Amino acid sequence: MEDFLKRIFPLIDSYRDEVISLQKELTSRVALGPDNGGTGEHEKTAFIQSIMEGLNPSRIEEIHAPDSRAEHGYRPNLVALWEGKKELPRLWILSHSDIVPPGDLSLWERDPYEVWVDGDKLYGRGVEDNQHGIVSSVLAIKAILESAGQPTRPVGIAIVADEETGSKYGLSYLLEKRGQLFGDTDLIVVPDGGNETGSMIEVAEKSMLWVRFTVLGRQCHASTPHKGRNSLAAAARLIVALEKIKREFSDGDELFRPPISTFEPTKIEANVENVNTIPGKDVFYMDCRILPRFEVDRILERCQEIAGEISNSTGVKIKADIAYREEAAPPTPSDAPVVEALSRAIHLVTGREAKPMGIGGGTVAAFFRKAGLPAAVWCTSPDTAHQPNEYCLIPDIMTDAKVFATMAMT
Ligand SMILES: [Zn+2]
Known part of the structure; x- marks a missing residue:
């Protein structure tokens, strides 16, 4: 293994307390869109912005999608960029800030907006969908900055609104108004779907x-x-x-x-x-x-x-x-650079062989694919999205942070 990864991986392993505290802060900032009875993602996005500003991005920008029903008349989308040592295609990790409502509260063991910890499990609405992706991407860049000073390739972290209710004010808006942010050779990962072993790279939808x-x-x-x-x-x-x-x-x-x-x-x-x-x-x-x-x-x-x-x-x-x-978006080719880079990184971190797969549909990556940008959906997760007592596993978040760090460094 390359030396820099030997420094980065133990650093990520030392972030357990950060994982828990970030998840607590994120979950307490309830981000429900107007279609789900809320006012938008402002408070949560502002919190993520403050965390990312502490990580010295070369550029950070909040992009407002006008929505008269939401607080201040807009929905917040956030983009932060870090320069790389080399001029390579950018690694993008895109997560969403909004959540779905908790549903029947009697089915929850505790308050869905107050994270509780049981061993390696963190419970609360949004901890997996999609805070898992937010936390793993932020901790990946943090570990890189602390150990190597700079990633090898440029990195972008995007946090979009409105994924749960159609993406009109989220990724769809971002691609329409600021599509030039994304290059067609960029490695675009959407950590918003996966399986327990991290062996599924979703490239196609029905x-x-x-x-x-x-x-x-x-x-x-x-x-x-x-x-x-x-x-x-x-x-x-x-x-x-x-x-x-x-x-x-x-x-x-x-x-x-x-x-x-x-x-x-x-x-x-x-x-x-x-x-x-x-x-x-x-x-x-x-x-x-x-x-x-x-x-x-x-x-x-x-x-x-x-x-x-x-x-x-x-x-x-x-x-x-x-x-x-x-209508199904054109699939991301199974040999697309993002799929190969992800497979290599997954193998290096976990020793597992990941496989490109198609699923039943409904991920935000379809917007990238329709725009001609080959995106891959991947994360390691028990898939508890939208359920009562939604949970995620701290070791999964660390594994995914290592995979993202590996992609950024190689
Ligand atoms: Zn999601």
């Missing part, structure tokens, strides 16, 4: 399609079904009939986990309030994660055709329309 089925029958008393048309019974037939889509679009791709497209009925809206009424309207949804080889429009067409068949056989009216749709 397209997402949420189909809303509105089934209209005729409401009546349950004792006289002949006077109505039961929308729930028709919806049930439709759900069963939709199973054939799985068979029609069953071709797989081993890059992805799972290696096939998925089509799952999920949410059903409340219908009648009492048991003795036959419902006249039911609305349910199907979540489709579609491999890039299939056309989203074709899936939607098949949903509509199958809905038509059930409509004909039951006499109810059925509408199938789009509740949400997101």
